[in-house]
Amino acid sequence: MQLSYKNTAYHVSIITMFMNLILSLFKLIAGLYGYSHAMISDAVHSMSDCASTIIVMIGIHFSSMDADKEHPYGHERMECIASMLLAVLLVFTGLQIGYQSLVSLISPHTIMMPSFLALFAALISIIVKEGMYIYTCYYAKKIHSSSLLADAYHHQSDALSSIGSLIGIAGAMLGIKILDPLAGLCICVFILKPGISIFYDASIKMVDHSCSLELKQEMCYCIYNIHDVLSIDNIKTRLFNEKIYIDLEIGVNAELSLREAHDIAHNVHDLLEATFPQIKHCMIHVNPKDKKG
Helix, strand or coil: CCCCHHHHHHHHHHHHHHHHHHHHHHHHHHHHHCCCHHHHHHHHHHHHHHHHHHHHHHHHHHHCCCCCCCCCCCCCHHHHHHHHHHHHHHHHHHHHHHHHHHHHHHCHHHCCCCCHHHHHHHHHHHHHHHHHHHHHHHHHHHHCCHHHHHHHHHHHHHHHHHHHHHHHHHHHHCCCCCHHHHHHHHHHHHHHHHHHHHHHHHHHHHCCCCCCHHHHHHHHHHHCCCCCCCEEEEEEEEEECCEEEEEEEEEEECCCCHHHHHHHHHHHHHHHHHHCCCEEEEEEEEEEECCCC
8 A cells, every 4th residue: 555655754753753752751860860971861862853853744744745836846855954954953962962971071070870770771762762763764765755764863873872871871880980971972973973974865865966876777677678769868867855857868760750759758758657666757858760770
């Protein structure tokens, strides 16, 4: 059954936002009462997930709007803007956590011994966030949503940061108290890495980057399945968020009538869009060719 892009994205986002809110509050309480700087940092990371999900929902709302007179190609790039805002939020959160961790390392006498509550919270966070990553990633790929996929990687970075918290808290409980703020620095790195990657991916899609060489080759194989196509003279692709636009020139027998040439182009168009659902628009130009040549 075909999944509704907007409804599916909203459904996934609302569920993950609700879970993030509960998890972040639980981790914040565990960090405060469990005397763990790493867990407080982890809680801040989860809270940023709630804000990021709201950004994703806003981006999906605008990107799913129909084309209009001012935007004849649609609004898909609004989702790229949402992804870039999400990336900025991630980087800002990571830098804040890194700064607080460095302050604690500079003043080690302020570091307190974490309790079992903080350790338990880290373990729960790993399990819940990895489950949220798998769930969100599955539906993001189903509906080809870049901002929802970015949110999935945000969940995964939170799971990884919780692993750092777990190691730091456990080490501090064993007597190496400095491991707790060091875990905060690890969390900073785990947040910054996906933030930079998400921003790079979104910016690529904003500047009409072509699709992969492998995908273009698959398209060419598909085009040559129409036996009346004598040549592919030119093929240009550009990414419009997760959608693909194609400008294609094919060679057909010069002796064919205009209607026959048009029908061939139409067959190519229909086959491409049926085979590659991510194609939004395909413009085909027909060049006359000497069949013997």
